[in-house]
Structure formats: structure tokens, C-alpha cells
Amino acid sequence: MAGIHALDRLIGNDYPELLTDEEVRAFEQVPYAKRVAAESTYDAIRLGAERNPDGAAIQFLQNADPADTPVVVTYRDFIARVTQAANMFHALGVEKGDVVSFMLPLVPDAFVTLFGAEAAGIANPVNPLLEPHQIAEILEAANTKVLVALGPMPGTDIWQKVEQIRPQLKHLKAIVQVFGGGDPAQGVFAFNDLIKQQPSDRLVSGRKIAGGDIAAYFHTGGTTGTPKLVRHTHANQVYQAWALNLLLKSKPGANMLFGMPLFHVGGSLTQVLLTLSSGGSLVVLSPSGWRNPNAVKNIWGLVERYKPEALSSVPTVLAATLAVPPGHADISSLKYAAGGGSAIPVAVGSAIQEKLKLPVVEVYGMTETSSVHTLAYPSRPIRLGSVGLPMPYARVRIVQLDADGRLIRDCASDEIGVVIMAGPGVFGGYLNDEHNKGAFVDEIWVNSGDLGRLDADGYLWITGRAKDLVIRGGHNIDPAPIEEIMFQHPAVGFAAVVGQPDAYAGELPVGYVQLKPGAKVEPGELETWVRERTPERAAVPVQVIPIDPMPVTGVGKVFKPQLRWDAAQRVFTKVLTPIIERGIDCKVRVGAHGSHGSIATVTLAGLPADQRDVVAGEVHTLLDPFVMRHEVVQG
Secondary structure, eight states: OOOSOTTBSSOOSSOOOOOSHHHHHHHTTSOHHHHBOOSSHHHHHHHHHHHOTTSEEEEEETTSOTTSOOEEEEHHHHHHHHHHHHHHHHHTTOOTTOEEEEEOOSOHHHHHHHHHHHHHSEEEEOOTTSOHHHHHHHHHHTTEEEEEEEOSBTTBOHHHHHHHHGGGOTTOOEEEEETSOOBGGGTEEEHHHHHTTSOSSSOTTOOOOOTTSEEEEEEESOSSSSOEEEEEEHHHHHHHHHHHHHHHTOOTTOEEEEOOOTTSHIIIIIIIIHHHTTTOEEEEEOTTGGGSHHHHHTHHHHHHHHOOSEEEEOHHHHHHHHTSOOTTOOOTTOOEEEEOSSOOOHHHHHHHHHHSOOOEEEEEEEGGGTEEEEEOOTTSOOOTTOOOEEOTTOEEEEEEEOTTSOEEEEOOTTOOEEEEEESTTOOOOBSSGGGGTTTEETTTEEEEEEEEEEOTTOOEEEEEEGGGOEEETTEEEOHHHHHHHHHTSTTEEEEEEEEEEETTTEEEEEEEEEEOTTOOOOTTHHHHHHHHHOSOGGGSOSOEEEOSSOOBOTTSOBOHHHHHHHHHHHHHHHHTHHHHTTTOEEEEEEEEETTTEEEEEEEEESOOHHHHHHHHHHHHHHHTTSSSEEEEEEO
């Protein structure tokens, strides 16, 4: 048998420590291609299964309760079922370049579908919580040939959405139902009926999957315009598992508490492929994962029972676990906490270190880098607030770009600029070539759109999102430091700062907070708290608005567009007060717009025909000074 690292041909019985940059550079003297033992994700899982054939690949907990009897899928059964799934998709006509999209909760066959689809063609995991029109756009943009979806079940509307959008899917050849009886006459097949007809010991297609073959599409970006589909090769995805197994020193039989969605690379690659390619075990916290309130409520009982080394999720989940007292639970198995997807607030990181006595391994990357690209190396001192160092063979630069995204120069140490990245995990481009404009600097460096700096020791610090900047009268305000100050207030659970429209300055900073359960604040208390701690007067939020719940994306990041729309709605409603005070029914709604990004829609109701144009003209006069587009409709 090979060495300790299932995906590396050259590492012996011990993982290298990589304690210094010099050790990493020496390690990198061997080309990555000579090291990596798997061409494809299918190979990677097979290698993981060989380490632990009778061990549990998946332990599925129906209610995220430590008292649940887990449904166990052994590695032997898992790789057999993935092979059967690949053969099932092949039998439905799926070839190397064809797409299998899926909309599934975290049931065992969702994991089978992901890797079976990658072995047969291209997997396209889709967030089932999106609106039907958004799902239809993603499925159609991907040229979906086969759709795997959850059948009709109480408490979920996935199947209703499938029925609603099916007529719009021009390339669709078949639908496969998980937990459903199917309706073959209508082109709907039961997953279990189809899969059991297939052999489990070989790929019937005879396919030899190459590292450069496309493995998956992941949808990313905002909620407007055509969906951005990131194309990952098998080599991109395998690199993620190879590098993280190396740095986190994975071993067979280790349990990972898992509740991230599979449509997010942090779920499907950083946690799932990492675990399954090392012979570890995914303890799946119910079909809803971390969205199930039991997962956080029972966190310490789950740690005691399954003894994971890592408490690993998005920052919003890590923050929520801190509110749950460990009581008498034995949590001594935990060696570190890890978070990514968005920055871990320093206050949350500090609390994890103080309360749980755990180091915080922060990671950074994006869908376009196949997830993690830099992380705090566990073998080196942690710098709280930094996202660590590039993984071996990965590279990071901080640069100044011109307005067209062209390179002007590299930034000096500790100078803030745009983060660009290259390496084996970096994708080759979006499916739709229109989205590739500005995506790369000098063709191989992906433009993250994030602002950051490299310190003298090469540690990366993310300072904000280029497009999250609040631009006040031409002055760029980075929301991250103000959010940190808000987080430090003892009553604040979540915090976010966005720009609200201003007729004079363009934008003004406004804060939003979700208070901790049971916490209260006096009027003006949070504004004063921030003002006293913010050296830059222009950066102090003009107001701090309590909101519950904070809008979050499907993967737990604060959804800032919703806050911007809310802020704009408040401002425009106030500006239109002279009209409203005359008793005119005048309502403002701000939301997404395909080409303008956002638009304010002002609805005037109940006006006599001869007054409509006059009042509409008044609305235009009041709102024209603002940058955001607006429209007036008669209700």
C-alpha cells in the first residue's frame, strides 16, 4: 500500500510538516503532476475506499440528533453505488460532455448522484431553495440532459418546482426521482428502479476519465442576469482534496460533522471530496444540514458521540454554536475550528479561542478556485484575522488594476490591492464566454474581486470586497473594519454594513445588526458604540438598523443585496414623504433588475387619470438626483 496520503504517490508514512516557506518551496520542487495519484474524482474516491473498505463513508442522521441510529453506507457500498449511478446516467444517454443537474437535500443518494454524474458526464448541483425562474435559467444555461430531483414529499417544494419549470428545459431527456415511484410514460424514472439494473464493478461506457475533462458546473454570482456557471475539471477538484488532505493530515476513519449544501464548493469539495478521498466518514446532519435547528442545538452532543477533530462550517454557523453551552459534553476530540465562505469576524474567532480553547483555521478561496486556495497552516502559528498562506503549488498576488481590469503593477507588502490567484485549483473559465471578460489577469490569474494585502511573511489578509465598498463622495469605505466593531458589541450576533443611496454623496454607510437572542439595545447605543471606535469619521454608519432575521444566502453568507435594497427603500420612502403626506397611496419597492443591477419601483394607486402624470413627474423630480434607476407604475 502507498504512504499515508491516499492521493499522493510520493509521501511516505508521515505527512510533511511544512513549517516554513522554505520547506514548502522545497516540497514544490517535485512537479505536482508527478505527485497526484488520481486523474478524476472517481479515482480519488476509489483510492479513499481502498483505505477503509468496510468503514462508513456516510453516517446519515435523520434528525441531526446524537440519539439517532445512523443509516450507514460503507465505502464498499458507496463506490459500488456511485459506479451504478454512472452506468444509469450512461444508459440514459449521458456522454462525457453531457450534463446531469440535480436538486436534492443531503440524503445519501445526493452524494451518489454528484460523483456518479461526474464519472458519466458533468454534474451540475443546483440550489433547490432558489426561485423557479432562477432554477430554470441555471438548468437551461447548463444544457441539462438529465435532471435528478427529490420526488413529492411533505415539507419540501422541490418536485412542485420541477413540474413548473420542466416545459422550459429544451435539452432535457429524462427526470430521475429520488424517493418517488416515477412515471416512465412521462419520462420520469424512479432512481432505485433504474440504478439496481446496473453493474457495480465497472463503468459500462469504458470511459477513461482525464484530468482535463470537465467534472462539474457550479452556479455562482448574484441573483440578477444570466447565471454564471463555473467549469471545474476533474484535476481542479482533485487538487482541492489532495492539498487539504496534505495540510489537515487526514486519516481513515476520522469523522466529519457535515451539513453544508452540495451546490456549494465548500460542501462538495472542501468537505465531501476531502473526506471521501481519505477514507474518512461524513456524519450527515439531516437532509437540511446546518439549516436544521437541531444541528446547532445538538452540536456538543454530536461532537461527544462522533468525536470529530474539526468544528467546520461557515462563520454564521460557528457564531451560532457559541451561543450553545457545552454543558458536560466531552468535546476533547476537537483540535481546531475552521471556517470559510466569508470572513470569520475577529470577535467570533476570539470567542472560539477563549471559550472552546481551539485554534481557528480560516480559509479563503472561491468557486473559481475550486474552493480553498489559502489557509492558516495548522502546523504554524495562527494569525487571527488572516486567511493564511497559499496551499502548495497555489499562488497569490496583490495588484493594482486599471478600469478595464488590466495589470498596472504588483502592490508592495501591506499595500491593499486586488487579490488575484493561480494554481492547479483555478478554473479555466465560465461556461458562457461573456462572463470571462475581466475574469482573468494575464490569462491565468483569476481576479477575485476581493481587496486584500500580503504582510511581510506572505500571509493574506482580506480587507473587503471590491464591489462591497461604500463609495461616499468618491471616498472608498471598506465595510469590514466597521462590521468588526459592530460585532464586538456584546448584544450583536450578526452585523453588516452597506451603502444607502444619497443624493449628494452617492452613498452613505448604513449598518444592520441581528441581536443575540434575548439581547436589547437602547436607541442610539450602537451608533455611539461605532462612532467612539471608528477613527475615520466618514466611515461611521449614519444609522444602525436592527433586523431579524439577517438575510443570508443558501450557504449562510449575509446576503448584502437584500440589505442594500432595504436601505434604498427606506431612503426613497422618506424622500417621497411630501407626496405621501398629501394622502396619496405611494409605495416604494427596491429589488433586482437584469441590466441595471437594482431598480426602485414606485407604485401610485388610486389617482384620477388627470393627476397621474403630474404626480409621476413629482416622483421623478424627487428621485432623479439618485444614482439608482427608478420607475413609476400606476396601481
